[in-house]
Amino acid sequence: MARFTVLGTAPIPGQKGQLRLLQRNDEFTIKIAGVPGDLMNSRMHGSEDALATLACEHLVNSDNARVLIGGLGMGFTLAAALKTLKDNALVTVAELVPEVVEWNKGPLGCVAGYPVNDARTMVHVGDVGEVLRNNKASFDAIMLDVDNGPEGLTSKDNDWIYSDHGIKSAKAALRENGILAYWSASDDTAFSKKLQKIGLKVKAVTVRAHTAGKGAKHVIWLAW
Ligand SMILES: C[S@@+](CC[C@H](N)C(=O)[O-])C[C@H]1O[C@@H](n2cnc3c(N)ncnc32)[C@H](O)[C@@H]1O
Numbered sequence: 429m430a431r432f433t434v435l436g437t438a439p440i441p442g443q444k445g446q447l448r449l450l451q452r453n454d455e456f457t458i459k460i461a462g463v464p465g466d467l468m469n470s471r472m473h474g475s476e477d478a479l480a481t482l483a484c485e486h487l488v489n490s491d492n493a494r495v496l497i498g499g500l501g502m503g504f505t506l507a508a509a510l511k512t513l514k515d516n517a518l519v520t521v522a523e524l525v526p527e528v529v530e531w532n533k534g535p536l537g538c539v540a541g542y543p544v545n546d547a548r549t550m551v552h553v554g555d556v557g558e559v560l561r562n563n564k565a566s567f568d569a570i571m572l573d574v575d576n577g578p579e580g581l582t583s584k585d586n587d588w589i590y591s592d593h594g595i596k597s598a599k600a601a602l603r604e605n606g607i608l609a610y611w612s613a614s615d616d617t618a619f620s621k622k623l624q625k626i627g628l629k630v631k632a633v634t635v636r637a638h639t640a641g642k643g644a645k646h647v648i649w650l651a652w
Contacts, residue, residue, distance in 0.1 A: 432457070435535055438527030442585055449531050456502065456536055458528075470539040473504035474639040475611065475646040476573065480508035482633060482648055483569040483609035491516055495569040496601070498522040498556025498589075503532050503540035505571055505611075510546050519549050520567075522556035524574070529553055557588055560597040569607045570598055577612025577647070578619040590619065595626050599651075608651040615647045623651045 432450040439446055446461040456470040468476075480497075487493040493513050497505055500523035509519055521544070523529050529551055531537075532544045544551060552559055556574060578590040588594045590610075598608050608628070612619070615632065623630045628651040637643030 436527060436531060437461070438525050441524055447525055447528065449527075449536060451535065456539055458502065468501050470502055470536075472637040472643055473502065473540075474637055474641070474643065475635040475648070476501065476504035477508040477639065478633070478635040479571050479573055479609055479611045479648055480505045481512055482650060483571045483607050484509050484512040486605070486607065487513055487517070487568055490514065490568065493517040493568045494520075494566060494603070495571070496520045496522065496556070496559060496563075496567045497571045497573075498559070499524055499574045500528055500532055500544070500551070501573065502536060503543045505573060506549065507540040507543040509569075509571070510543055510548060513548070515548070517548050519546075520552055520559065521549060522552040522554060522559045524553075524555055526553050555585070557585075557594065557597070560589075560594070560601045563601050565603050566601055567606055568603050569609065570601060571609045571611075572598070573611035577610070577614065578616050590622075592622065592626065595623060595628075595651075599626065599628065602652075606652070608649075610649045610651070612647045612649070613644075620649065623649060628652060 430452050432452045436449045448459045450457050457466045458468040500521050506521050575586045631650045633648045634645050
């Protein structure tokens with residue numbers, strides 16, 4: 429079997445960690461150096477697609493929908509959102525690691541069909557937390573997949589996103605009838621309760637890693 433080749437490495441801003449992009453034939457993975465397993469693998473994106481289809485379902489016929497995605501990863505959530513939304517939508521995608529954006533414009537872009545190049549995409553290089561804090565009543569859907577889930581992995585700073593303050597900022601960044609969606613590698617009843625305590629209605633949806641309905645089970649919380 430062919431071996432993986434390292435295509436690029438990138439420091440994680442504000443952290444000691446490093447992201448690594450690897451390729452083997454038509455398979456790409458993004459790993460965190462020194463951490464077992466993949467942060468992302470191009471062969472498994474059913475749950476990343478579902479994050480967008482579930483969060484944007486109510487916007488299929490909406491004009492001028494405005495949505496926020498954090499982070500970009502391999503671009504699957506972004507591609508699925510663009511597929512669901514109309515031509516006059518605007519999708520802001522916040523990505524902490526500048527090199528991830530470059531990889532998506534370059535060798536990695538083919539896996540999701542180069543969604544960063546879509547005219548409706550606006551890339552914000554930086555922390556999605558900043559975007560949440562600086563935009564009030566701005567988005568019809570907010571999709572957050574910046575980490576392994578409430579337990580974190582990439583960056584300790586991401587704990588804020590899953591904290592009371594972070595959730596309240598995300599709620600404040602929603603337009604009327606907007607939806608928040610959080611991806612997580614595994615279920616976490618404490619996080620469901622936290623969302624409810626903040627006054628949000630919550631639905632936890634189990635999704636599979638593979639598009640064919642197979643593979644590991646992940647969770648998407650929809651909150652409104
Ligand atoms: C699991 S991947 C996202 C996968 C994505 N849903 C997809 O479809 O490929 C997580 C991404 O979030 C980025 N990230 C981590 N912390 C972030 C933050 N605070 N703000 C924005 N992006 C962040 C990582 O660099 C990584 O690219």
